[in-house]
Amino acid sequence: MSAGILFAALAERAPDEVVLQGVTKTWCAAELRLEIEDLAGRLAGTRVLAVLADNGPAWAIADLAALRAGAVHLPLPGFFSQPQLAHALEQSAADTLLTDQPARIAELDLGFVSSGEWNGLTWMQRSLSAVFLPAGTAKISFTSGSTGAPRGVCLSAAGLMATARALVNRLADLPICTHLAVLPLSLLLENCAGIYAPLLRAARICLPDLSSLGWHGMAAFTPAALQRAVCAAAADSLILVPELLKAWTIFLATTQQRAPSGLSYVAVGGARVSPDLLFQAREWGLPVYEGYGLTECGSVVSLNRPGDDGINVGRPLDHLAVRIDDGEIRVEGRGFLGYVGDRSTGQAGIIAPVREFATGDLGRFGADGHLHLSGRRKNVLITSWGRNIAPEWVESILLAQPAIAQAVVTGDGKPWLSAVLVASPGVDRASLEAAVQRANNALPDYTRIGRWLAAAPFSTTNGLATGNGRPIRSAILSHHAAELAALYREREAADVVS
Structure with missing residues (x-):
């Protein structure tokens, strides 16, 4: 399964059908197809495209154009510190960069030179030698930083598309026509489940900037703004981390409001979720369901859904093989290719090999086939914002x-x-x-x-x-x-x- 399925799905949509909804501009299918092709042409010769930008249609188009051009995409989280940004750019040897924060890049002094603009983003380039990447790498996802120098996870397009397709199949019967991206697109979860999966099911994707959703950096959030954004978008689905769910639930309870009635599915993941929080959220109209995943496993491993729900992280997606070995959850799939620069994990010439990944999470399967988590093998903390530290x-x-x-x-x-x-x-x-x-x-x-x-x-x-x-x-x-x-x-x- 290749990225071609995304473009095939886009080609089947009516030319004037709205696909991406931004704050100031909408992109219909015909216009979006042309923009992707144009940018893919400009990316000819680019090895690694880094994107450091706020949520918006430009981010999504750049991601799709990189897939179309066969360039590796390096999403850069805006919440990374300057040393973390420098580390990701140096480790990946990114040679092209699109950003709405050119001053931050210039401050790093890594040799990037501005060479124009594209859709409100500054186009920057530099010349340098390539680094080793496993064959078939389509995306490098640096985690939120469980250490000061996080590792770059190399992922295949085939693995990412398999995750997106499995999500579409799992939720196929739900009336999801509009998805609102609430998490930063630089997070693999929103990138895969919030862009690729909606495109495959021909949904509209709303991409407002993060501040209009209530974000203040990665440590504060205004839930009233999220309530307004969900209502304005008439969203059917969205993805949250536990801390956002908690803030929104408290806001609803305090103001005696209910969640917008049009919501069909709210996924929550990235960290442990209290069963009490899920119950309280549903009391105020939030159709929230817990899931579980890791970057190395293509972002989503398992999830609950209406009619197949429990006090657990749900049933594994069909494209993965999940087993328990000495209490540890191990996941087999084709998404994870290795780490940036690590020849011991990458396999030259072998695209998307089947690989089993030891998650470091402890768990078990229930009689109903649902996965239950019971802790982490090591000391890594996962905050309720979903950040690994x-x-x-x-x-x-x-x-x-x-x-x-x-x-x-x-x-x-x-x-x-x-x-x-x-x-x-x-x-x-x-x-x-x-x-x-x-x-x-x-x-x-x-x-x-x-x-x-x-x-x-x-x-x-x-x-x-x-x-x-x-x-x-x-x-x-x-x-x-x-x-x-x-x-x-x-x-x-x-x-x-x-």
């Missing part, structure tokens, strides 16, 4: 501050991170607060410390450190569990009041 990375930034002697970060399933900090000798609370602020300034907004508590030193004497002084994470979090829980309650209470 290795606590060791954030801790290293905190420990770079002289005022902080020891640090343990937590926040799995929470909207923001908290920390247990040990001050250096002679450091008072005000100095510790200043140190945290300096560390936060060096971190992307989704990894910043929201609140923290000061603690006595971790040592072998109190059982909170090993013999070589390494903090024992589980013991520390258990020891301070009540205080950490109080931090979240206090912050949530303060947010409600404000």
Whole structure:
């Protein structure tokens, strides 16, 4: 299955049928086809096209044109820090870039030179040698950053199309004619399930800019704006992360409003979802269903749907083989080709090999064939915004501050991170607060410390450190569990009041 199925689906639509709906312009099928072909022609000779831009039709057209031209697409999340952007661009050796943030790119000093504009985006290019990419790579998806230098996942067009087609088949009977893209398009979930799948089912795709949907960076959100946007678009479907679902549900309950009646399906994924939250959301009219996926598995592995729902992450999609090995979920499919520059994972000359991926997630299958998650094998935190964060990375930034002697970060399933900090000798609370602020300034907004508590030193004497002084994470979090829980309650209470 190749990207040709997208263009075949587009060719079957009436010339004047609206396909992409932006804030100031709509794109009908005929016009969209011409624009894709024109841009694909301009991309001739491009190896890797990077796109750093807000949501909108231009982003979607650039993505489709890269597929048409056979160029590799590197979506760059706007919430990446400058070092993360530089890392992704350097690792992928992107030679062409489209952006609405040219100043950020210029600041990186990576050799990009502006050479014109296209649909409101600055066209930038540079000359450099290519890097190794597995054969058949169509997209490089750098994760949100479980470490300071996230790995670039190389994905095949065949695998992405298989995911999109499986999603269409799973939801084929639902009346979905209009999809509203709420998540950043740079996230593979919205890219695959919010662009490719709607195109295959001949749906209209609404692509407003993120600020009009209520986004304020990746750490704050205004649900009233989302309610207005869903009503204005007459949306039938959308995708949320748990934190957005929570904010919208609280807004509906507080204002005694109900979700727009036209909504048919709201998928929620990216992090664990509380069953209570799903129940509350449905009480206010949100037809929300939980799913599960990973970048390496083409973004979606399983999902619930009307008539086949449960307190779990649903039934695996038909194009994947999912099994449990020693409690760990393993997924076999054709999407994952390897990592950027890693010849041990890529296979030269073999396009879209069948590959089994060890997810690192623990789970089991229920009697009904639904997948149940039970935790993660390692320490990676997944916030309720759906961001993957290795606590060791954030801790290293905190420990770079002289005022902080020891640090343990937590926040799995929470909207923001908290920390247990040990001050250096002679450091008072005000100095510790200043140190945290300096560390936060060096971190992307989704990894910043929201609140923290000061603690006595971790040592072998109190059982909170090993013999070589390494903090024992589980013991520390258990020891301070009540205080950490109080931090979240206090912050949530303060947010409600404000």
